[in-house]
Amino acid sequence: MNSSNYYTEDIHGAYQIYDLGDFVLEKGGTIRSCKLAYTTMGKLNAAKDNVILVPTWYSGTHQILQQVYIGKGRALDPEKYFIIIINQIGNGLSSSPHEASFPQNKNNFPDIQISDDVRAQYTLLTEEFSIDQLALVVGGSMGAQQTYEWAIRYPDMVKRAAPIAGTAKVTPHNFLFTQAMMDSISSDSAWDNGWYSVSTDVHVGLSRLARLFALMGWSHAFFKQERWLALGFSSMDDFITGFMIGYFGLMDPNNLLSMARKWQQGDVSYGREGDLAEVLAQIKAKTCVIAIEGDLMFPPSDCEAESRCIPDSEYRMIETTDGHFALFGTDLNYLNQVDECLKELLAK
Amino acid sequence: MNSSNYYTEDIHGAYQIYDLGDFVLEKGGTIRSCKLAYTTMGKLNAAKDNVILVPTWYSGTHQILQQVYIGKGRALDPEKYFIIIINQIGNGLSSSPHEASFPQNKNNFPDIQISDDVRAQYTLLTEEFSIDQLALVVGGSMGAQQTYEWAIRYPDMVKRAAPIAGTAKVTPHNFLFTQAMMDSISSDSAWDNGWYSVSTDVHVGLSRLARLFALMGWSHAFFKQERWLALGFSSMDDFITGFMIGYFGLMDPNNLLSMARKWQQGDVSYGREGDLAEVLAQIKAKTCVIAIEGDLMFPPSDCEAESRCIPDSEYRMIETTDGHFALFGTDLNYLNQVDECLKELLAK
Numbered sequence: 070m071n072s073s074n075y076y077t078e079d080i081h082g083a084y085q086i087y088d089l090g091d092f093v094l095e096k097g098g099t100i101r102s103c104k105l106a107y108t109t110m111g112k113l114n115a116a117k118d119n120v121i122l123v124p125t126w127y128s129g130t131h132q133i134l135q136q137v138y139i140g141k142g143r144a145l146d147p148e149k150y151f152i153i154i155i156n157q158i159g160n161g162l163s164s165s166p167h168e169a170s171f172p173q174n175k176n177n178f179p180d181i182q183i184s185d186d187v188r189a190q191y192t193l194l195t196e197e198f199s200i201d202q203l204a205l206v207v208g209g210s211m212g213a214q215q216t217y218e219w220a221i222r223y224p225d226m227v228k229r230a231a232p233i234a235g236t237a238k239v240t241p242h243n244f245l246f247t248q249a250m251m252d253s254i255s256s257d258s259a260w261d262n263g264w265y266s267v268s269t270d271v272h273v274g275l276s277r278l279a280r281l282f283a284l285m286g287w288s289h290a291f292f293k294q295e296r297w298l299a300l301g302f303s304s305m306d307d308f309i310t311g312f313m314i315g316y317f318g319l320m321d322p323n324n325l326l327s328m329a330r331k332w333q334q335g336d337v338s339y340g341r342e343g344d345l346a347e348v349l350a351q352i353k354a355k356t357c358v359i360a361i362e363g364d365l366m367f368p369p370s371d372c373e374a375e376s377r378c379i380p381d382s383e384y385r386m387i388e389t390t391d392g393h394f395a396l397f398g399t400d401l402n403y404l405n406q407v408d409e410c411l412k413e414l415l416a417k
Numbered sequence: 418m419n420s421s422n423y424y425t426e427d428i429h430g431a432y433q434i435y436d437l438g439d440f441v442l443e444k445g446g447t448i449r450s451c452k453l454a455y456t457t458m459g460k461l462n463a464a465k466d467n468v469i470l471v472p473t474w475y476s477g478t479h480q481i482l483q484q485v486y487i488g489k490g491r492a493l494d495p496e497k498y499f500i501i502i503i504n505q506i507g508n509g510l511s512s513s514p515h516e517a518s519f520p521q522n523k524n525n526f527p528d529i530q531i532s533d534d535v536r537a538q539y540t541l542l543t544e545e546f547s548i549d550q551l552a553l554v555v556g557g558s559m560g561a562q563q564t565y566e567w568a569i570r571y572p573d574m575v576k577r578a579a580p581i582a583g584t585a586k587v588t589p590h591n592f593l594f595t596q597a598m599m600d601s602i603s604s605d606s607a608w609d610n611g612w613y614s615v616s617t618d619v620h621v622g623l624s625r626l627a628r629l630f631a632l633m634g635w636s637h638a639f640f641k642q643e644r645w646l647a648l649g650f651s652s653m654d655d656f657i658t659g660f661m662i663g664y665f666g667l668m669d670p671n672n673l674l675s676m677a678r679k680w681q682q683g684d685v686s687y688g689r690e691g692d693l694a695e696v697l698a699q700i701k702a703k704t705c706v707i708a709i710e711g712d713l714m715f716p717p718s719d720c721e722a723e724s725r726c727i728p729d730s731e732y733r734m735i736e737t738t739d740g741h742f743a744l745f746g747t748d749l750n751y752l753n754q755v756d757e758c759l760k761e762l763l764a765k
Binding site for chain 2: 240241245257291292309
């Protein structure tokens with residue numbers, strides 16, 4: 070694995086491409102020949118009512134969701150459901166700055182909103198598969214942002230929604246965090262306003278980003294209890310290098326910036342009548358808002374506050390030592406609890 | 418105020434200097450002509466048993482402690498106590514990288530430990546004032562680190578100890594935070610391994626540090642409740658610039674790095690027999706361990722865990738919206754609760 074083969078099927082597993090053509094964006098601008106990378110598991114039934122949609126989180130692709138959340142006997146069971154995981158725009162597999170054609174490439178890639186992803190995904194589901202209802206939309210972190218947008222934009226289509234460890238509207242603290250993410254890259258002079266020649270030229274910025282995520286992505290308890298030992302690392306330094314820099318170090322800085330900007334602007338009340346509470350009140354889906362204990366990026370209290378605004382919503386906090394990055398599936402106990410929540414929700 | 422007059426009495430108020438001569442450091446090295454800047458309030462009584470020592474926190478000086486924590490009718494009442502605030506080495510008023518003579522200046526200033534500060538302060542108190550007992554040592558954050566070291570190094574001298582929002586041993590998460598602090602400066606190429614010509618050349622690094630402290634120094638709730646409004650700022654951006662960059666932006670990067678290194682190595686069990694719990698068990702002082710609600714840098718649970726190891730210790734968590742930086746005195750309700758704790762402790 071190196072930076073030149075990072076965004077490939079070799080690394081992320083097989084996927085399919087849906088071509089949206091020229092895709093006009095919510096806040097203006099057009100992605101020329103916009104493509105969504107997606108994968109499906111299971112079979113679409115005749116009634117087309119067994120569909121589960123899983124959007125991706127920041128920097129993640131369909132692969133980790135496939136590996137960690139989906140399986141026979143799990144809540145997301147491909148023997149029962151037709152599961153479609155769609156990579157978000159900017160993540161390197163769907164249309165992204167690093168592979169866009171001049172002059173939309175690098176830092177000139179247009180600003181994407183969460184709502185753009187959701188509209189693009191809607192087109193894929195309806196045009197390619199003629200799907201008109203979703204048994205469940207479930208996503209973590211930026212996937213939760215997309216889940217909220219889905220439930221609000223297409224209230225009759227989304228029967229159930231499970232946003233995990235994410236918010237419908239970015240909180241001020243989360244805004245500062247995403248700003249620090251972006252600054253960690255853009256303040257590296259090697260970033261050169263997006264015009265580095267090789268992504269690893271921006272290694273200082275990427276390393277700062279990785280360390281920032283170490284600080285905010287895992288919980289205080291994760292480090293205190295030396296949970297990295299159980300993940301196969303021999304010291305905290307070994308973990309920071311092996312896991313955190315290993316994870317972010319080969320990604321494309323402009324892709325990471327594009328997704329971070331999208332994250333930072335996340336707000337389901339944007340362009341809609343009413344404030345956040347009023348917009349959340351429009352959700353018709355049976356909802357389970359799932360928060361993660363010790364999450365420094367999306368504290369449970371922020372998730373709970375949004376849950377209270379949704380008519381048919383239950384709030385659950387998953388107990389774990391790992392904090393936000395329990396999303397990666399580092400804690401089997403976390404996964405079991407999430408599966409329970411989702412099974413209950415799907416049974417409703 | 419600008420970077421050239423920042424470390425002066427004009428900005429930080431009057432102080433006195435105690436000259437330690439050549440001061441040999443705990444882990445090796447010598448500060449040539451080491452000086453402590455300090456100030457006193459109140460009168461030393463005949464029995465010399467009314468002394469309160471207040472060490473300083475990261476980047477702070479005697480001034481804010483004087484202004485925020487000391488006053489007639491307060492717990493730290495100069496009408497009853499002889500209060501001495503000693504600036505930590507590296508803070509810009511006591512011996513520091515920015516003013517040291519070649520070749521110990523800039524990044525060649527030797528590594529200081531918390532124990533060096535405490536030994537230097539001990540010399541000042543005993544040699545200059547012939548003080549042999551302290552009614553109370555109280556300090557916040559890095560001041561808490563010094564407070565713990567005082568109580569352990571001089572158990573018969575320290576009658577009472579009140580470490581606020583700090584730990585006797587840096588936790589792994591706190592280690593990562595201090596690493597991020599240091600990286601934010603040292604990864605700025607203008608830092609030039611310490612050899613910038615003017616401190617504000619390192620404005621990118623200083624700004625990153627300020628934003629990192631915004632993220633970790635205040636609580637999630639502080640931003641959600643727009644507490645910056647009450648502090649006189651019109652927007653979050655106005656607050657980040659006006660308060661956070663205003664605070665850190667004129668400080669000397671090498672001074673900030675020196676203190677951060679000291680903080681990161683903070684561990685009262687270093688060089689002593691026994692583990693942290695055994696070393697804390699040696700404290701004879703009546704102790705009140707004070708934590709702050711929503712503190713992301715020193716979570717209450719970390720403070721409470723240390724309190725449980727101290728024989729005569731009470732643990733208190735101060736309720737506030739502001740998190741760690743409540744230390745600045747932004748929340749009167751925080752100050753009232755701290756005063757109560759300290760008054761109770763002093764009455765014991």
